[in-house]
Amino acid sequence: MLLEAGDLSCGFENWSLTVESVGMESKSPLVGVIMGSVSDWETMRHAVEMLERFGIPYEKRVVSAHRTPVLMAEYATGAEGRGIRVIIAGAGGAAHLPGMVAAHTNLPVLGVPVESKVLRGVDSLLSIVQMPAGVPVATLAIGVAGAKNAGILAASILAHGDAELRQRLAAFRAEQTAQVLAGELP
Numbered sequence: 001m002l003l004e005a006g007d008l009s010c011g012f013e014n015w016s017l018t019v020e021s022v023g024m025e026s027k028s029p030l031v032g033v034i035m036g037s038v039s040d041w042e043t044m045r046h047a048v049e050m051l052e053r054f055g056i057p058y059e060k061r062v063v064s065a066h067r068t069p070v071l072m073a074e075y076a077t078g079a080e081g082r083g084i085r086v087i088i089a090g091a092g093g094a095a096h097l098p099g100m101v102a103a104h105t106n107l108p109v110l111g112v113p114v115e116s117k118v119l120r121g122v123d124s125l126l127s128i129v130q131m132p133a134g135v136p137v138a139t140l141a142i143g144v145a146g147a148k149n150a151g152i153l154a155a156s157i158l159a160h161g162d163a164e165l166r167q168r169l170a171a172f173r174a175e176q177t178a179q180v181l182a183g184e185l186p
């Protein structure tokens with residue numbers, strides 16, 4: 001059971017609802033959502049919204065590999081001991097945060113390349129995806145799609161030990177399928 005006490009009335013009968021606010025952070029998070037800057041939030045909030053849809057307890061915070069390197073190392077080394085099971089790390093530009101976090105933990109790290117202004121996120125993507133063999137970062141697509149998929153992938157990872165969450169994932173997929181089948185071209 002991954003759900004914690006809290007308002008889950010946004011429930012799974014209403015998958016198409018847009019989550020207007022993100023306020024279900026947990027004191028016993030299973031997913032740590034970190035990002036290099038407050039400016040990444042507009043992208044990374046989509047990962048958080050997906051976790052909220054699935055009722056997965058999470059925490060979110062800014063952790064910068066180059067501006068707060070000591071905090072980053074402490075966060076990554078301490079995450080597993082605090083009960084975190086997946087880390088989602090978003091960063092843009094010379095996006096070393098996911099790789100540096102992965103260097104400090106054996107937890108799965110899902111990297112989200114934030115779309116940078118100058119190179120439109122190609123720099124972020126290449127920085128995150130090209131980890132040398134031995135320290136993996138599971139890299140998602142650039143921008144919002146990647147952030148959403150990071151949330152879904154975190155749910156998939158956690159669903160291995162949680163039949164209820166597996167059901168929610170299946171329902172989510174089924175709703176997408178139904179929407180496509182119901183769609184009409186103009």
Ligand code: RP5
Pocket residue numbers: 035036037038039040064090091092093114
């Ligand atoms: C990276 O630098 C952050 O992840 C962000 O995407 C980028 C720009 O940061 P700001 O200058 O907007 O704080 O560390």
